[in-house]
Amino acid sequence: xxxxxxxxxxxxxxxxxxxxxxxxxxxxxxxxxxGLRVGLVERDDFGSGTSGRxxxxxxxxxxxxxxxxxxxxxxxxxxxxxLLRIAPHLVRPLPFLLPIYADDPHSRAALRxxxxxxxxxxxxxGMPGHQFLDAPDAERVLPGIRMEGLRGAAMYHDAVxxxxxxxxxxxxxxxxxxxxxxxxxxVESIRADQDGLLRVAIADRLHGGALExxxxxxxxxxxxxxxxxxxxxxxxxxPRLRPSRGAHLALPRLTGETAVLFRSPDDGRVMLAVPWxxxxxxxxxxxxxAEDPADVxxxxxxxxxxxxxxxxxxxxxxxxxxxxxxxxxxxxxxLADGARHLSAATREARLVPSRAFGxxxxxxxxxxxxxxxxxxxxxxxxxxxxxxMPTTGGCQTGAQPLPGGEVPGGDFLAFxxxxxxxxxxxxxxxxxVLSLATRHGGRLQAxxxxxxAAPELMQRLCNHGPTLRAEVALAADGEMAVTLTDALLGRTxxxxxSCQALHCAPAAxxxxxxxxxWDAARQEVEVARYRDRLRLERGARFVx
Ligand code: FAD
Numbered sequence: 001x002x003x004x005x006x007x008x009x010x011x012x013x014x015x016x017x018x019x020x021x022x023x024x025x026x027x028x029x030x031x032x033x034x035g036l037r038v039g040l041v042e043r044d045d046f047g048s049g050t051s052g053r054x055x056x057x058x059x060x061x062x063x064x065x066x067x068x069x070x071x072x073x074x075x076x077x078x079x080x081x082x083l084l085r086i087a088p089h090l091v092r093p094l095p096f097l098l099p100i101y102a103d104d105p106h107s108r109a110a111l112r113x114x115x116x117x118x119x120x121x122x123x124x125x126g127m128p129g130h131q132f133l134d135a136p137d138a139e140r141v142l143p144g145i146r147m148e149g150l151r152g153a154a155m156y157h158d159a160v161x162x163x164x165x166x167x168x169x170x171x172x173x174x175x176x177x178x179x180x181x182x183x184x185x186x187v188e189s190i191r192a193d194q195d196g197l198l199r200v201a202i203a204d205r206l207h208g209g210a211l212e213x214x215x216x217x218x219x220x221x222x223x224x225x226x227x228x229x230x231x232x233x234x235x236x237x238x239p240r241l242r243p244s245r246g247a248h249l250a251l252p253r254l255t256g257e258t259a260v261l262f263r264s265p266d267d268g269r270v271m272l273a274v275p276w277x278x279x280x281x282x283x284x285x286x287x288x289x290a291e292d293p294a295d296v297x298x299x300x301x302x303x304x305x306x307x308x309x310x311x312x313x314x315x316x317x318x319x320x321x322x323x324x325x326x327x328x329x330x331x332x333x334x335l336a337d338g339a340r341h342l343s344a345a346t347r348e349a350r351l352v353p354s355r356a357f358g359x360x361x362x363x364x365x366x367x368x369x370x371x372x373x374x375x376x377x378x379x380x381x382x383x384x385x386x387x388x389m390p391t392t393g394g395c396q397t398g399a400q401p402l403p404g405g406e407v408p409g410g411d412f413l414a415f416x417x418x419x420x421x422x423x424x425x426x427x428x429x430x431x432x433v434l435s436l437a438t439r440h441g442g443r444l445q446a447x448x449x450x451x452x453a454a455p456e457l458m459q460r461l462c463n464h465g466p467t468l469r470a471e472v473a474l475a476a477d478g479e480m481a482v483t484l485t486d487a488l489l490g491r492t493x494x495x496x497x498s499c500q501a502l503h504c505a506p507a508a509x510x511x512x513x514x515x516x517x518w519d520a521a522r523q524e525v526e527v528a529r530y531r532d533r534l535r536l537e538r539g540a541r542f543v544x
Pocket of ligand 1: 018019020021022023024041042043044045046047048049050051052053054055056057058059185186187188221222223224225229244245246247284329330331332333364366367368369370371
């Protein structure tokens with residue numbers, strides 16, 4: 001996967017996708033697999049918008065059952081099953097504890113019925129069914145849980161992913177099918193020419209300069225930027241978005257390997273504690289926010305709300321202000337549907353044709369990480385039909401594994417258990433190979449080959465997380481990480497450790513520098529930009 005802006009400007013594209021979040025990535029993969037000539041541009045880095053700021057769940061959404069959105073939940077659970085199959089290294093089952101208190105709004109019978117339905121709708125995707133625990137067992141699963149009024153708990157399963165890597169793997173698959181991709185490339189204008197093609201002006205934010213791409217059709221997959229992008233084609237068009245800010249806190253690990261679904265003491269909203277890379281994420285808030293999506297960050301009120309929730313859940317585990325490692329926020333690109341309360345606004349995705357260019361310019365509104373593949377299928381079906389483009393068959397994305405999703409022997413668990421043998425054969429540390437195999441699945445070989453050529457790459461980047469130096473090299477060589485921030489935030493996830501890779505950033509810059517030709521001065525600039533960027537990404541919420 002190489003950044004190649006000049007190829008974007010050559011010839012005519014069947015489809016230009018604007019926005020490299022999960023929707024754009026999924027659409028590019030689907031369209032390229034069907035044989036269309038596809039381009040995709042992303043103004044910042046892939047997954048840097050809402051798709052990298054989610055709760056990271058691949059789920060039906062138990063809370064949507066409360067709202068009787070049965071069809072939505074069933075469709076999402078079907079997608080969960082597909083993603084567990086095509087990306088076992090990236091989408092993993094996660095146990096959830098749902099504590100039951102005396103003052104809960106739902107009866108135990110209603111909860112039992114809801115969980116039974118959830119299990120049934122999940123189908124045969126290998127997830128264990130739910131069970132009920134008494135209060136002492138609930139405390140054993142979650143030491144420190146508030147015991148006052150605790151009647152017991154339910155345990156059920158959903159799935160968790162790495163949202164940014166899921167986006168990048170879809171793009172890798174798109175590139176494997178010939179899609180031309182560029183990050184740090186921003187669309188600035190759209191117009192139609194006499195041949196009926198759409199002409200798009202693109203600014204190169206990495207090297208400066210501009211170019212023009214020509215496409216038969218465009219999908220605007222810019223998430224919370226969708227109204228702004230649509231206005232480039234139709235300045236008088238009515239806004240359709242109702243952006244909703246959702247914040248998360250990262251705290252040291254508080255809930256073991258189990259996620260927890262609980263209620264806020266402030267307003268009874270459903271909240272989540274999710275184990276993540278050795279930390280616990282607490283989310284989320286839901287607040288109208290019409291600010292520039294590039295500037296979204298958690299407010300003091302968001303942080304207080306989330307901390308109060310965590311302290312209420314874990315009354316027996318003191319959580320000090322200084323435990324807060326970092327916080328981040330994203331904007332849900334919800335479609336304005338007239339709902340009075342944000343929590344009741346629809347999460348469903350909608351494809352909206354432009355007033356100026358009709359269905360040749362489709363905008364994506366709403367949607368969930370979980371159901372991106374289904375949305376992509378609908379978008380490509382419509383584009384292919386409207387533009388009369390012959391495609392090689394229908395959507396194949398549910399049948400073909402994502403990169404790394406296919407492992408030798410075909411059984412992911414057996415592949416993981418073979419990691420010690422793989423390590424021994426190469427004289428490597430078994431734990432390191434196992435952690436690489438878990439993250440990279442069938443791409444393990446590519447990482448090991450890098451390390452074989454340069455054994456020093458088989459070391460950890462720092463002691464705070466599992467990232468290996470080889471993964472930084474892989475990001476630069478084959479995953480289009482063209483800045484240090486792309487590698488640390490968007491490819492390896494090293495920025496999400498307790499240390500946020502602040503100390504090892506120079507070492508990572510040196511690895512990238514050796515591959516991308518950065519001299520010492522450029523490496524320093526990259527490190528400084530990374531540190532600045534973390535402040536923005538995490539909303540300046542460092543606790544000294
Ligand atoms: P984005 O990811 O925002 O992508 C749009 C991209 O377009 C951005 O990268 C942006 O830089 C780019 N762009 C903008 N303008 C231009 C331009 N002019 N030129 C080129 N590029 C441009 N869903 C789940 O299924 N599970 C969850 O657990 C979950 N949790 C969530 C928690 C929170 C707090 C939030 C906010 C959302 C959550 N969601 C979850 C929903 C899900 O994350 C989003 O619906 C999804 O990520 C939206 O993806 P997108 O591709 O539409 O938008």
